[in-house]
Amino acid sequence: MDTDLRSNGIYEQTQTGLYMLRVKVPGGVLAAGQVRTLCAVADQLADGHLHLTTRMSVELHGLRRDRLEHAVGRLGPAGLTSRGACGGTVRGVAVSTPAGPGRAPAVALARCIHARCTGNPAFEGLPKKFKVGVDAGYDGARHLIQDVGLVYAGSVGGQARWDVWLAGGLGRAPAEGLPYASALPEERVLPVIGAVVRVYREHVPPGKRLKHLVASVGREAFFSLVDGELPAPEPRPRPAEAAGPRPAGDRTRPVVVRVFAGDLSASRFSRLARIAERRCAGQLTLLPSQDVALHPESPAGRPALERELDAAGWAGQHGDGTVAMQVCPGARTCPKALAPTREVAGRVLDSLGPRGRAFSWAVCGCPNSCAQPQVTDAGVLCSGLVRDATGDRTPRFDLLRRDGTGLGRAVVERASLDELLEVIAAWD
Numbered sequence: 001m002d003t004d005l006r007s008n009g010i011y012e013q014t015q016t017g018l019y020m021l022r023v024k025v026p027g028g029v030l031a032a033g034q035v036r037t038l039c040a041v042a043d044q045l046a047d048g049h050l051h052l053t054t055r056m057s058v059e060l061h062g063l064r065r066d067r068l069e070h071a072v073g074r075l076g077p078a079g080l081t082s083r084g085a086c087g088g089t090v091r092g093v094a095v096s097t098p099a100g101p102g103r104a105p106a107v108a109l110a111r112c113i114h115a116r117c118t119g120n121p122a123f124e125g126l127p128k129k130f131k132v133g134v135d136a137g138y139d140g141a142r143h144l145i146q147d148v149g150l151v152y153a154g155s156v157g158g159q160a161r162w163d164v165w166l167a168g169g170l171g172r173a174p175a176e177g178l179p180y181a182s183a184l185p186e187e188r189v190l191p192v193i194g195a196v197v198r199v200y201r202e203h204v205p206p207g208k209r210l211k212h213l214v215a216s217v218g219r220e221a222f223f224s225l226v227d228g229e230l231p232a233p234e235p236r237p238r239p240a241e242a243a244g245p246r247p248a249g250d251r252t253r254p255v256v257v258r259v260f261a262g263d264l265s266a267s268r269f270s271r272l273a274r275i276a277e278r279r280c281a282g283q284l285t286l287l288p289s290q291d292v293a294l295h296p297e298s299p300a301g302r303p304a305l306e307r308e309l310d311a312a313g314w315a316g317q318h319g320d321g322t323v324a325m326q327v328c329p330g331a332r333t334c335p336k337a338l339a340p341t342r343e344v345a346g347r348v349l350d351s352l353g354p355r356g357r358a359f360s361w362a363v364c365g366c367p368n369s370c371a372q373p374q375v376t377d378a379g380v381l382c383s384g385l386v387r388d389a390t391g392d393r394t395p396r397f398d399l400l401r402r403d404g405t406g407l408g409r410a411v412v413e414r415a416s417l418d419e420l421l422e423v424i425a426a427w428d
């Protein structure tokens with residue numbers, strides 16, 4: 001392992017001398033054996049817990065420096081890697097669609113991009129993180145928040161086609177991705193990603209995302225730069241007026257197991273892996289909601305899978321009626337946090353009526369938007385602190401709603417938590 005910790009997926013935690021190791025899971029698909037490896041490393045070398053991220057990576061916390069090399073070395077034999085999971089690299093390639101006809105090609109493409117970029121110097125040493133996401137359809141808005149967002153556009157002659165969106169991102173100044181090409185043949189996807197990465201490296205200062213370049217030179221000049229980097233320039237298929245929604249379908253409905261704030265112990269994750277071995281062909285799928293999806297081998301196997309989950313301690317935490325809630329680490333571990341996100345998320349959950357429970361949610365501890373509240377149905381974001389009558393600084397929150405197109409926008413601004421919960425409760 002080289003000394004560049006971030007390129008190896010490692011950050012120093014706020015607690016001095018302890019480190020976080022982030023493992024990429026391209027497409028979010030894990031084999032049960034890989035889960036066992038992650039749990040063993042968590043138990044033996046970290047703090048015995050795992051954290052599931054909104055980009056479907058898995059984090060281990062509390063590693064001592066002298067254990068990092070051993071921990072990283074345990075990943076390779078299991079077909080896992082932390083390479084490029086932090087720092088200025090192409091990060092883990094996300095697939096946000098848990099089911100449907102475009103899911104298999106989306107996972108296959110995610111794995112292909114991961115294989116090309118991971119550990120490849122052409123995709124490392126970038127100004128900042130570079131995010132690629134692949135979706136099976138236009139059900140959500142996650143293609144709008146990627147540096148390169150790819151959306152399945154069907155297949156022609158056995159070759160998948162992809163709509164390509166560029167230069168999206170969240171953070172303090174969210175920018176929606178721009179439609180760059182429509183129904184691009186899959187063989188041209190990797191050259192486009194390579195071209196965008198070269199433009200990013202060449203034209204963006206350190207510490208800035210790709211959206212910074214679009215803001216400075218404009219959309220057409222940015223697209224021309226990318227076109228100019230393509231190895232064999234060809235007229236690219238231009239997007240239709242609206243590269244519009246395509247049917248997502250849902251033929252293999254998974255059972256979604258809720259993992260509050262993405263945190264679970266190694267023993268609980270191991271139990272899910274054992275169930276997946278018996279009932280789900282040995283596979284688990286990580287979701288952007290920080291939950292785990294288990295696909296029964298056949299629709300007839302669903303009741304038995306649900307009974308096993310109940311017996312294993314997940315009763316009431318899976319399936320219909322449970323709420324998708326993404327939560328950033330907040331004040332627990334993040335030095336930028338202005339609010340304790342788990343507590344806020346718990347109070348939001350307690351205040352939800354039937355309408356609110358049907359939404360997907362996200363809670364962020366500061367305007368950096370790490371839990372992506374702009375792409376869930378509703379979101380809560382701590383927008384700042386104000387001094388109250390006693391002189392204490394208390395958090396203020398924005399409430400975001402997504403109306404089905406584009407990114408979610410604030411419908412309430414700088415409210416106290418109690419004011420916000422009143423609004424949420426009144427939605428029913």
Ligand code: SF4
Pocket residue numbers: 328329330331334335336337338364365366367368369370371
């Ligand atoms: S949204 Fe803010 S508080 Fe939450 S993890 Fe990101 S930087 Fe930290």
